[in-house]
Amino acid sequence: MSLFQDVYDVIVVGAGHAGCEAAAAAANMGSKTLLVTMNLQTIAQMSCNPAMGGIAKGQIVREIDALGGYSGIVSDKTAIQFKMLNKSKGPAMWSPRVQSDRMRFAEEWRLRLERTPNLDFYQEMVSGLIVEKERIVGVRTSLGIEVKGKSVVLTNGTFLNGLIHIGDKQFGGGRAGERAATGITEQLVGFGFDTGRMKTGTPPRVDGRSLDFSKMIIQPGDDIPEKFSYSKETSPLTHQRACHMSYTSPEVHELLKEGFDRSPMFNGRIKSIGPRYCPSIEDKIHRFADKDRHQLFVEPEGWDTCEIYVNGFSTSLPEDVQFKALRSVVGFENVKFFRPGYAIEYDYFPPTQLTHTLETKLIDGLFFAGQINGTTGYEEAASQGLMAGMNAHLKVHEKDPFMLQRNEAYIGVLIDDLITKGTEEPYRMFTSRAEYRTLLRQDNADERLTPLSHKAGLASQERLKLMEEKREASEKLVKFFEDTSILPDEVNDILVERGSSPMKQSDKMFKVFSRPQIYLDDIKKFKKVAAYIEDNAIEKDVLEQAEIKVKYAGYIEKEKANADKLNRLENIKIPANFDYSKLKSLSYEAKEKLEKIRPATISQASRISGVSPSDISVMLVYMGR
Known part of the structure; x- marks a missing residue:
């Protein structure tokens, strides 16, 4: 008797961030789904830094949440610190980020998946695909078990022929302590796919009890933290755990250079390309020789653990060199290692071999998502997984595909960049990659995407109702500013205090609020505004969105017009x-x-x-x- 009697609608291979979102999306849309992973104990493992979000990445997490994915909710539930980055810049640049509890993040993801209807699990390595007449019909495991499926989503991360480097030592593995996946690359090459190799790395993990935090610069979270998810299921943090910062020094750099002759980066052992915007510490001191110090962010791995992630010290140098150099960093004089940093090389497939749905052009029903497509980062992977899972479901059920344009989402920019331009180095999302970033703000992802996802069958009716209520409240508030007049005596003191020209006659509040020197905290001081906010129980996110709509109305309309021109060609x-x-x-x-x-x-x-x-x-x- 076979272990698997059913023919699955969607089989997802790999349970990292891409695999989890893919499996959840397909199952929640109604597909009979199987998630196959080499180790059920490492579902949603944060292989590198214990954090979600950041510049442009935070916008992606908000978009995943708006579409009905789980990354935002899981991040909120397991956060230990929240920061809104780039708050000193315009709202198009604001980017949410959380420091996460690594163990609880993985636990929350697994429990959430286990509560998802239509989703089965199986632990084993997938070593091959079953293809008939250029169409996927299932997968084959290392035990020779065949599982039939109408579509397959590959989310193999760094596991395809993964090779770990620490100094002159190298060994197979997809992650520290876990074996590499073999067989799939060779089979896909046989089908005519192009493949390549990429590299990424991770820093040492150390014992926080051995560090002197009093010598470091404290990095607290926001005074009034927000959250990722638009849903009512999560709440902002009421207390937070601090991070810290230290610096390397010329002495540290000289100690690191002593190991360069044994570095796989410099002695030719590593031939593949690593992430440009997250280089190893040895690469930084080699490329930026004029810099006498580099920042190190000292990040706790959770609420209760003493394990620390040394962000900025990613390295593949010999472990003794790592240890000696890190002990010369201020606050690390007595550091104890949990494990050294390492680099890892792995197979990827140039993403120009995909369509906008992330389906491969060569094999019908086969989808790729995550690092297999040449990207780096949890957020980039999760968004691809969500899109691949949705489109695998839609294809199997003969429905229209779900695709996002560049003016609709950072996810649309990401996928279009990948399949149109390809990538020869690990692709990371930045706000600068989006030509319509005033439209693609973190605050309005629900307005942009929830109606589209609801129509496709993923975002719930409850999510749609929440979005509509928020949009209606912000539009009414903007209308209030447009219709309400204010007298010079009511506003001139604040205008002068802010360095803005005083008013000579009554004017609409919208016009006053549009002045670059005037902000929401100023407007809230006016009696009419304070009364309106109180009478209508206006929440913070509605106030913030209304402020953006007022102050950036001209820019928003201009970008919409430019986007409309582009869509004519689309x-x-x-x-x-x-x-x-x-x-x-x-x-x-x-x-x-x-x-x-x-x-x-x-x-x-x-x-x-x-x-x-x-x-x-x-x-x-x-x-x-």
């Missing part, structure tokens, strides 16, 4: 089997890139490196536009 579809060789006026490079990537629209074609505006004009003329 509506011009390119046939899947279009023969670019027919267009004699196309450049040779454009033909080569277009044939390889096979863009779905003229807009996507315009974003391919090597395709010029004149090439786009040729295509538009041919299509009668």
Whole structure:
């Protein structure tokens, strides 16, 4: 008798951040789903830093939550500190981040998945795929067990032929203490897929009891912390755990350099490319030789544990060099290691081999999500998992795919960048990658995405109702500012205090509030505003969103107009089997890139490196536009 009698709608391979979101999305939409992982005890393991969010990444977590994913809720429930980054800049740059309790984060994810209907679990390594006539029909495990499925989502993380490096030592593994996954890469190459190798790394974990925090700079959370999830299921933190900061020094750098001859980065053992924006400590002191110190963020791994994550000290140097150098950092003079840092190389598949749904172009029903696509970061992985899980479900049930445009979500930017431009180094999301970031703010992700996800079948009716109530409240508040007049005597003292010109006659509150020197805390001092807020029980998130809508109305409208222009090109579809060789006026490079990537629209074609505006004009003329 077989262990698996059913044919699953969706099989998800891997239970990291991408796999968890993929499995939850597919199951919650109604698909019979199986989550297969090599170790059920490491579901949603935070392999690197114990934190969620950050610059642009926080926007992604908010988007996942708005779509009906779990990352925001789990982050809120297991947070030990909250910060809104970039608060001194405009709201397009504000980015939420939490420090997480590593153990509770994984526990919360597992328990949440276990409570999800339609979701089964199985612990074993998937060593191969079952493909018939270029269509996925299941997976095969290392024990030779075949599990039938109508679609498969691969979220293998760093496990595909993973190789760990510590100095001149190297050994197979997908993560410290866990074996690598073998078989899948070789099979996919046999099917015609291109593959490559990437590298990432992690710093030492140390015993907090051995550190002198009094010598470090304290890094507290926000005075009034917020949260990720738009739902009522979570609440902001009422108390927080502090982080700390220290610095390297010239002495530390010299000690690290002593191990460079044994560094796999410098002696040729590591040939793959690591993340540009999260380099190892040896890479930093090599590339930035003019810097005599680098920041180290000393981050607790949870509420109760003494384990500490040394953010900024990622390294693959020999363990004795790591230890000697770290002991020369202020506050680390007596440090004890839990384990040394290491680098890991792993297989990935250039994402230009995917469509916007994250389905592969070569095998029908096979989806890739996460680091297998060349990305780095929990948030980037989780968002891809959510999108792949949704689209696997929709494909199996013969429904329209779910895709997000660049002006709709950071997730849309991420996926479009990956499948259109590809990546030769670990891809990390930044606000600068989004051309419409005033539209893609962290505060309005629910307005942007919850209606779309509800229509597709994932976001609940309760979520939609919450969003509509919040939107209605913020619009009414903006209308109040537009309709309510204010006298010079009521406002001039504050205007002068803020360095703004005093009013000479009565004017609408909207116009006063639009002044760059005037903020919400100022407006709330006016009796009419205070009364309106109290009478209508206006909550903080509504006030903040109304403020943004008032102060940035012109910028928002301008970006909407620019996005509308782009969407006109998005509506011009390119046939899947279009023969670019027919267009004699196309450049040779454009033909080569277009044939390889096979863009779905003229807009996507315009974003391919090597395709010029004149090439786009040729295509538009041919299509009668």
